[in-house]
Amino acid sequence: MDYVFTILILIGLFVILASSFDLVIGHCGLISIAHPIFYAIGAYISAMLSKQSGMPIPLSILCGGVGALLASALVAVPALRVSGDYLLIASIGFQLGLIELAKHFHEIGGAGGLTNIPSFLIKDFGRESYVVLVLVLAAATVLFIRWLTQGPYGRMMTAMRDDELAFSMLGRNAIWVKVAVFAIGSGIAGIAGGLYAHYFRFLEPDQFGLLQSSAVLTMVVVGGMRTTMGPVIGAIVLQLMPQIITFFNLPPSILGPLQGLLFTGLVLFFMFVRPQGLLPAADLWAGRNRDGDAGHSRKEARS
């Protein structure tokens, strides 16, 4: 049963990661793959604050989120002043550089990892409570992002993606929108990181590198960008797939690369065969530009 709980929690965390990443890359059109590093920042900050200074965990998780948000703004502001392409390179450099740094930073466990992270809820209420917590927050994330992208802010993001120059000429500050969305997406990932840290109670810098980036990218591309349920489906598929492979009892040296091969192979397949992802175009929960402004016209009809 514990095994099932862990899977559910992982799915929940992946849903949060995938949805927040879709906000950044899908809705806002920012090319970045460094999402996992903000997940890591949230996890490490929450772990250290609660472990070293005894901060209550809900607060430390929140701090983790804020820390991730601020870090992402720190990367985005200088990079975006130049261009969107630079954000990509700056964020990769930031991700890999921070991982490298963390491996040498013995105060946070170094390459061997951070252990004995305080647990949350489980002692008092059992594992089920944690599962509920994560799944509720996952649902909240999905709904929040849907609300944001269906409203006037979402309209702005779509326009910016369509034609940034015309967008600016209407008086909209593109850089500010990009930084804000990047920060929010990363902050949400940071909170997910905190949730991860206090359940698995072990963090290691290499967990948050390019393999994780590929995984998050896969979930969004395969599930379907800019749809509400796309990242959710992508997260479920991506969690269940490796679990199914583990049942084949392959040696670990094959297992790892095979999982990676499957992730990346899946993305490549979808990119060339079905670029819109798993979700069919007529998704009822579709985000605003799947069917023009379907969501909007429903509201319009009322007013």
Next chain:
Amino acid sequence: MSATLEIRGLCKSFGGIVVADSIDLDLTAGRVLGLIGPNGAGKTSLFNLVCGVVKPDAGSIALDGQSLEALPTFERARMGLARTWQNLRLFPSLSVMDNLMLGPRAYSADSLVDVFFRPSQIRAHEAEARDRALDILERTGLSPIARSRVQDISFGQQKLVGVARAMMNDARCLMLDEPMAGVEGQTYALIQKAVRDIAASGVAICVVEHNVAFIRDLCDEGVFMFAGKVLARGSVEQLINDPHLTELYFGT
């Protein structure tokens, strides 16, 4: 009365090509200035310079006395500068209505702080913007296609949407880049009427156009540009009838 838009000594060259050679220009409230000249004369470049898409090598631009040089494009738009584009630049993923809703100088959801903490203010702004949009759509005859996606309407209608979107800005100065290119009949009449109405409301307008009838009909005065220089100014009749300018225009 001082001009709404004042351009003084504007210069710009790309590599070896001079696109703006010490240009002086005034746009006055309520008057329509026609910018004419052959292709490559630097007309669209002038628009790009005024909007901040391109940085000038020298010269000054002022809107209502306020200097624009240090301001990025979006700030200039917020100060009351609006334009349409030669290649339309509408937002294809959005409907006609949504394209217009993005037009106002102060957009309802510009700031996330407002989105999170002032939802009622946003609703109020949205309602206001929607009313104005509906009004403009009415005046430009676009109401029937308000919900349609921009990619699904005809080219003429798209051009109208471009003008309508620029009208949402409530601009002090409007620059139209070939609004009549590829347009005829009903749409022509609608754009013409729209431009007249905008001018009547006290906006300074500059139009780049090749369509002589349009210029003759709507422009109060004209400016002839060639190779980045302002060669001649005067009434539209004078410029059109000048044989030397006609020669330059047709490149004989």
Next chain:
Amino acid sequence: MFDLAVVSQILWTSFATSSYFVLFAVAFALVLKVNKVFNFAQAGVMTCGFYAAYVGVRMLNLPGYAGFMLGIAGGVAMSFVLEYFGFAVLRQRKASAMFVFIFTLIASQFIAYAVMMIFGTWPTTIFASMFWPVTLVGGIAVSAWDMPAITATVTVLAALWAFLKYSRNGQFMLAVADNADLAELYGIQKDRILMMSMLLAGVIVSIGMFLYGTRAQVQASAATELMLFAVAATILGGIGNIWGAAIAAVVLGVVQNSSILFIPSAWQGFLLFAFLFFAIVLFPSGFRLPERRNTLKRTVVAPQALTDGKGH
């Protein structure tokens, strides 16, 4: 610590080892310039180039030069696959830059995993031994690897320069780099040229990996880290400036290796990222080499103004 002998040794060795970095950077910069793509899949090409040579020398027991040719063949083959089945298709579909980037990243990861499955994750080298005899030249230990590496790099750079400057295809390449659509109007087959530049890059990085793999250990993930170097050098050198990237690669190589004098070796890896980050923030357009003005200065003489004196 600042013993002259030690410093000179480090400078020499870091200069020699920057040879492969130069090749990686130049290839990346070339593809960026001509194909207008940040080709992260180059890591995949590099991996193929290495493992092809590895298979030749270690598994088929071929002599060094045969392994070298096989390595090049491997790299070129992968370049071909990427361009023909990947980039060309995406170009036809008018895929967005983001899509193309995701493709390059995922493709390089895919190749890395495939290689991991076939060859395992143990680090290997092309020749069974990494030992190269050393000669002392004026107190500096010069490895028998150094001179061939430097010579190979200089030869490649010279050949590339000559190709771009004097050959027809090289000129076409520069035309496509400048304005691909205009080049097509002049009858230059864009697709053929783009393929050519990818294949050329494939040759260059395969040579680079042969150099690297005969001196250091390689595993499937090595190429990704080497790529970061190439990216940093390209940005510092100025995007579009192949020779700037080459110089930046040498500088970065020397700096990174000589940093051992100042910082503990454990931190050397981090230094690169710090460099990359600051390069982007402070020098987004790179250190531009002064551009030679070979554009004609065209100013059109405007005729006299006429009309009623209101003109200029």
